[in-house]
Amino acid sequence: MPAPAFSPRSWARPWRVRTSAPAPSRSSGPRIAVIGNCQADGVAQSLRLNLPGAQVETLPLARLAGRFGHLDRLVRHLAGADHVFAQFFPEGFVPGGNVHALAERVRLRLFPTILFSGFHPDLVHVGDEASLRLSRLVASPIGPYHSAIALFAFRSGLGVDAALRLYESEAFARLGYERMWDASAEYLLRTARDVGLPLDRDFARWCRAGVFMHTLNHPRLAVLGDIARRLAAEDGLPQRGLPVEAYLRDALAEEAVWPVLPPLAERLGVPGSTLFKGDGRTAPPRLLDLPDFVAESFALYARLPSAALACVRVDAWAGDPDIRALFEDAARRTDRAGG
Template sequence: MIGNCQGRGLAAVLGLLCPDSRVRLLPVGRLRRAVPDAAALAAELRGYDLVLSQAFAEATLPGGVSALRAQLPQLRLFPTLVFSGFHPDTIYVGEDAALAPSPLGLYHSAIAAFAFLRGLDEARTLGLFREEVFARLGYLDVWDGAARAMRAAAAEEGFSLDREFLLWSRRGCFMLNVNHPKLFVLGDIGRRLLLEAGLPVRDIDPETYLTDDLVRDVVWPVYPPVAERYGVSGSYLFKAKASGPALPALYDLPAFVAASFRMYRAMPRARLSGVRLEAWAADAGVRDLFDGA
């Protein structure tokens, strides 16, 4: 199986649900170091009965997943799951090749980053985390667009998520952050991949037996006004990636904004760029909203 950070949990799910199988995980980020191009990767994987892969581009490995798929008839694409409905404030900052760090790895608050760029202090920035501001920024109306984007991206891989998305939504918040689904989501994906491949599948819930690998990574909170909108639990408690056996670092909102500002002050201002930040800078209404905080 070729996958990103979602692949670790999915590989565990596949091994649990189909115990007679031998699952090998190839992280997307390590492909370039493992093989020179898609043709070499195809030669290495040709002996496997089933090859599962998330999409990856030419920049990741020459030839990309399209070239690999053309040479491996047993390859089945599965989607990379991204959904911003619960976490509309989360963005990346900087260029793809040099993303700016944050207290939570590479995940930033758009509000905190833009407030810093507008010269707001931490106290004024904290005042922006309220329902009125979220409504003005569109945070309370993200769901439909995020759902369409997620389903459309999956459909491009030939993997409709219409049924699954409805079921996940009924279970409440199904994401840990914008691109880390909870384990039961990966369980549904893994079960379906095995069934569609004609393999035997244990009739069990993976989350009952497996540790959610992605819970050890960054967990972004569902802000209370957003949570109320969708009937889920909300908070302003941010969790950093765990390191070793120690308890993970948790930030309340003041601590997270303070830590973010410390990092922003230490980096060149030019690194604090991004599509949303630039769009907000060009929008007089958004500028006035922040400047009047």
């Protein structure tokens, strides 16, 4: 009788023998805290991608008071961090002081808040903009972003059809929109230099790549990736050098997106659109063409007290006779056309 064939001997442990799992090893990478507004998370994600083993924590400004209660507790929390990167924040976000008070007690590196209206010169905030708090801004049909033309037209008693006549090249020129690129660029580069992170070369590269902002305060992920790269390099942290936009989702693209309106897009040499995209983080985003966006904005303004419609730029327009004449002319042309 032939000998039975046996399977090769296995050195695996029997399944009945339980072995304790190895204790998780503590990461040997740097511990990094990123403090800032809605831009901080993109910077933190970029650092995680390009710094293998790094432990990166995002500390949103809006949650500092609720989480820590006082600057003292925030300081104690940050004592365990190897690197702290922070955007400017004034007093009021956490009791006990502003970012400068924090910098006196914690070694940190400031990085700039990216604000650039060159692609979206008609975009404004309505409400208490100086507070730097989203909760104190009036929402539009797509979020905390409004058209200055639509708001001033409403406050001046124009109708929707008259307002729509003003979204064209001549009106943009008279409103100074064509000059806002240079002014906005100067502001961005100056504020970056003020916090010790000059962005002149980065800005030139962003411009060559096309539209680099979703709204005036929401940069595309590649911009935040460059900020993260600069912060890591200047603190001597070795990086992978991966392009973050190829590996990570752009979270700010899921929120409101303001179009580059055609009269301006033609001048800048970038794709133009009149489609306004709403917040899509919790539900499919609303997409409104320009006439619908203006009409819904008018309906919203009509439900609010006039005191709620505060806007620095539009308030200034009210005292400018040339701008008032521009809007009055649009109203007359609409009346003559029977609109």
